[in-house]
Amino acid sequence: MKILVPIKRVNDYNVKVRPNQSNTDVELNNVKMAINPFCEIAVEEAIRLKESGKATEIVVVTIGDSKHQEQLRTALALGVDRAVHVKTEHNLQPLDVAKALAKVYEKETPELVIMGKVGIDGDHNQTGQMFASLLELPQATFASELKVEGNKIEVTREIDGGLETLSTDLPAVVTTDLRLNEPRYASLPNIMKAKRKPLEEINIDDLGIDVNEKVKLLKVESPPEREEGVKVESVDQLVEKLKNEAKVI
Amino acid sequence: MKILVLGEHNENEIQQATLCVVDAAKKLGGEIDIMLTTNASDKVVNQASKIDSVSKVLHFSNERFQNIVGEDVAECALSISDDYDFFLTSSSTTGKNILPRIAAKLDIQQISEIIEIIDPKTFKKPIYAGSCIATVSTSQKKNALTIRTTSFDKAELGSGSAVVETKNCPNFSSRRTDFVKNELTVSDRPELTAADIIVSGGRGMQNADNFALLDGIAGKLNAAVGASRAAVDSGFAPNDYQVGQTGKSVAPNLYIAVGISGAIQHLAGMKDSKTIVAINKDEEAPIFKVADYGLVGDLFELLPELESKL
Numbered sequence: 001m002k003i004l005v006p007i008k009r010v011n012d013y014n015v016k017v018r019p020n021q022s023n024t025d026v027e028l029n030n031v032k033m034a035i036n037p038f039c040e041i042a043v044e045e046a047i048r049l050k051e052s053g054k055a056t057e058i059v060v061v062t063i064g065d066s067k068h069q070e071q072l073r074t075a076l077a078l079g080v081d082r083a084v085h086v087k088t089e090h091n092l093q094p095l096d097v098a099k100a101l102a103k104v105y106e107k108e109t110p111e112l113v114i115m116g117k118v119g120i121d122g123d124h125n126q127t128g129q130m131f132a133s134l135l136e137l138p139q140a141t142f143a144s145e146l147k148v149e150g151n152k153i154e155v156t157r158e159i160d161g162g163l164e165t166l167s168t169d170l171p172a173v174v175t176t177d178l179r180l181n182e183p184r185y186a187s188l189p190n191i192m193k194a195k196r197k198p199l200e201e202i203n204i205d206d207l208g209i210d211v212n213e214k215v216k217l218l219k220v221e222s223p224p225e226r227e228e229g230v231k232v233e234s235v236d237q238l239v240e241k242l243k244n245e246a247k248v249i
Numbered sequence: 250m251k252i253l254v255l256g257e258h259n260e261n262e263i264q265q266a267t268l269c270v271v272d273a274a275k276k277l278g279g280e281i282d283i284m285l286t287t288n289a290s291d292k293v294v295n296q297a298s299k300i301d302s303v304s305k306v307l308h309f310s311n312e313r314f315q316n317i318v319g320e321d322v323a324e325c326a327l328s329i330s331d332d333y334d335f336f337l338t339s340s341s342t343t344g345k346n347i348l349p350r351i352a353a354k355l356d357i358q359q360i361s362e363i364i365e366i367i368d369p370k371t372f373k374k375p376i377y378a379g380s381c382i383a384t385v386s387t388s389q390k391k392n393a394l395t396i397r398t399t400s401f402d403k404a405e406l407g408s409g410s411a412v413v414e415t416k417n418c419p420n421f422s423s424r425r426t427d428f429v430k431n432e433l434t435v436s437d438r439p440e441l442t443a444a445d446i447i448v449s450g451g452r453g454m455q456n457a458d459n460f461a462l463l464d465g466i467a468g469k470l471n472a473a474v475g476a477s478r479a480a481v482d483s484g485f486a487p488n489d490y491q492v493g494q495t496g497k498s499v500a501p502n503l504y505i506a507v508g509i510s511g512a513i514q515h516l517a518g519m520k521d522s523k524t525i526v527a528i529n530k531d532e533e534a535p536i537f538k539v540a541d542y543g544l545v546g547d548l549f550e551l552l553p554e555l556e557s558k559l
Contacts, residue, residue: 016513017377026381094349095358123376123494124361125345129319130353138320138426141346144488154429158488159342160442160497165429166318172425178478178495179488214358219384223375226520229541231532235554238526238544246524246541248446248503249470249559 001148001170002057003046004110005080006101006131007039009064009071010121017121019220026121026220035071038116041176044183045146046114047079054148055112057081061104063097065089069199076194077186083197084108088204088211094122096211098130103207105135110171112153117142117175128175138168142177250279250369254303255326255338255347258285258293260315263300265443266339268406269398271300274337276366276401280304283411284329286322288315298413301405306413313421316428317343323350324419330355333391335369340395340498352393359393360385364400378494379517398442399500399521434489436473441490444473446503449492449519450485451477453508453529453548457485462552463507469559475499475519477509493518508548511536528552 011017012032020027035043049055060075061084062068072083086100105113118125132139140146140155144163147154148170157164158177186194204211232238242249252274257264267283274281282305283297289310297306309325326336326347336351338344340362352359364382365373371386372394441447448467450460460474467474476486478493492499494514504522509515511527511534519525520539527540528548537543544551 011377017380019381026377093358095353095356098353118495121377123374123378124359126349126352126359126361129346129349130359133323133350133353138424139346139350140426141319142342157342159431160489162431162433162487162489164316164431167427167429169425177488178482214389215360215385215387217383218371218386220376220381221384223379223382223520226525226539228538229525229543231537231543231545235544235551235558238542238555239558241542242503242524242526246503248524 001055001112002059002108002110003049003055004105004108004113005042005046005058005060005075006113006115007043007060007062007071007075008036008116008119009033009062009068010036010119013037013120019222023219023221025217033067033070035074036116036119038118038176040183041178041180042114042116043075043078043080044181045176048181049148050079059084059108059110061086061101063088063092063100063204072199073194074186076197077191078184079190081197083199085199085201086204086207087201090211092211093213093215094124094126095130095214096209097127098134099209100204100207101131102134103209112170113173115173115175117177128173132173138172140166140168140172141175143174144177144179146174146180250277250335251333252277252279252281252335252337253326253329253333254281254283255322255336255344256283256285256297257339257341257343258287258290260287260290260293263293263296263406265403266341266398268300268403269401270337270339270396271303271404272401273363273366273396275302275404277335277369279334282307284326285309286311286314286317286325288312294413296406298411299407299409300411301408303409303411306411307416308413309416309418311418316431318424318426318428319346319350320424320426321421322347324421325416326351327354328419329416336393338395339398344395348393348395355391357389357391357393359395360387361395362397363394364397375517378514380513397498399498434487438467439471439473441473441475441492441497442499444501446470446472447475447499447501448472448505448507449475449477449509450480450507451509452479452483454480454485460486465556466552466559469556477512477515506536506540507552509536510534511539
């Protein structure tokens with residue numbers, strides 16, 4: 001079984017991102033970048049499937065400028081076999097990402113696609129579902145458990161009311177939630193080895209998709225600050241304030 | 250202008266979230282229809298027809314809908330999509346699962362997690378886990394929006410008189426996704442996103458058993474119990490308790506954060522609460538920056554005392 005893992009380059013999740021001075025976008029200059037945490041979980045899940053003998057090959061793909069190769073190399077160092085870099089200087093929106101990934105899918109014909117449920121930058125939570133929709137593939141989103149049995153997968157999903165289990169035929173698209181696994185770190189020897197693994201470059205223009213900024217970013221601001229309240233000295237004082245001042249109990 | 254709201258329900262009643270989505274639809278302006286997929290639940294259909302400002306309830310009935318698979322709902326919506334300019338749903342796990350599937354087929358770039366409608370082309374939404382608020386504008390003829398329900402009121406239930414129209418389901422024979430089972434959390438407490446009061450525990454609770462300390466207080470206040478991501482990741486509480494960017498967004502009248510440090514991604518999910526109380530032994534914890542009332546101390550001493558004094 002071949003697995004395709006699309007990944008996204010985003011800010012390191014420890015960095016607090018702020019609006020730029022002119023409030024036209026966020027300030028990402030000198031911000032440390034990394035693989036989106038949910039995509040890291042997707043890479044890890046694919047590697048575990050290969051280690052357990054269920055998968056034979058893992059291909060990772062990302063879309064963006066030349067700096068995106070850093071994240072592809074990281075994925076290769078973690079245990080991915082091969083990387084595809086779709087090159088563009090544009091910052092693509094989820095629908096265009098899904099269209100570009102669909103073209104890569106058609107070329108690679110994997111049996112399973114595992115990807116992060118959401119990028120921690122735009123907070124869209126769309127690409128996996130759109131990608132599945134364009135290709136008319138079954139989708140199992142927000143996965144906290146994935147079992148591959150022959151030509152089927154069984155996926156436990158984290159939903160608002162608890163957990164739900166779906167079964168789908170392959171090929172299928174799975175998007176990862178936080179508790180699917182805990183990703184490993186790349187070892188130094190593997191980082192060295194990753195430099196020699198194959199990395200294919202494709203120009204986005206050669207995929208024949210029409211990149212289109214359908215939704216424009218007008219402004220980026222900090223959220224309104226909440227005023228800092230007071231410290232109370234005792235439980236009695238807290239209960240008194242909640243009853244008589246805030247009037248919430 | 251015509252708006253289609255994808256209605257959410259549990260075969261017994263309409264979700265509160267759908268009422269908030271209708272409120273958002275009213276702010277867009279235009280004719281509002283609600284689409285429902287049920288396993289012949291007249292009760293839900295009846296209820297939906299009484300939501301204020303709704304013109305039509307479009308009802309797809311099929312035994313497959315006892316447990317709804319996202320792809321099926323998307324197919325139903327697509328079968329009637331020609332009539333609509335807007336497709337709206339809540340940013341629940343159900344809405345997030347389904348709407349992009351519809352949007353992609355219609356070549357629409359969806360806009361997620363809307364917290365404010367400035368005009369029918371301009372919206373505000375949080376990005377970077379709520380660290381920033383983006384204002385975006387769409388040039389598309391048709392649009393798909395998920396609504397962050399805590400930022401909107403609830404449309405009134407009872408005053409409406411919508412027409413109910415039964416629709417034929419598309420052919421599902423080619424579907425390759427099947428429902429297997431679900432494990433839903435059963436509780437006699439209010440649901441997290443609908444509760445007036447929430448008592449939430451973090452890593453400071455130390456283990457799952459200690460969450461019982463929160464249950465006692467929640468019982469006295471008729472509150473829901475929530476948890477931070479750290480607590481859920483550590484296995485102290487189930488995933489559906491999670492409040493925050495990757496869990497639920499809540500905005501109750503009172504939010505009591507116990508042993509929660511206040512990571513940005515947690516704050517993103519609860520900082521719109523009316524009154525926030527923080528109980529934490531670390532007086533430097535960021536949660537105190539957003540709390541109206543902070544109490545510094547050992548939660549294992551403070552919680553039993555609080556329970557006894559409520």
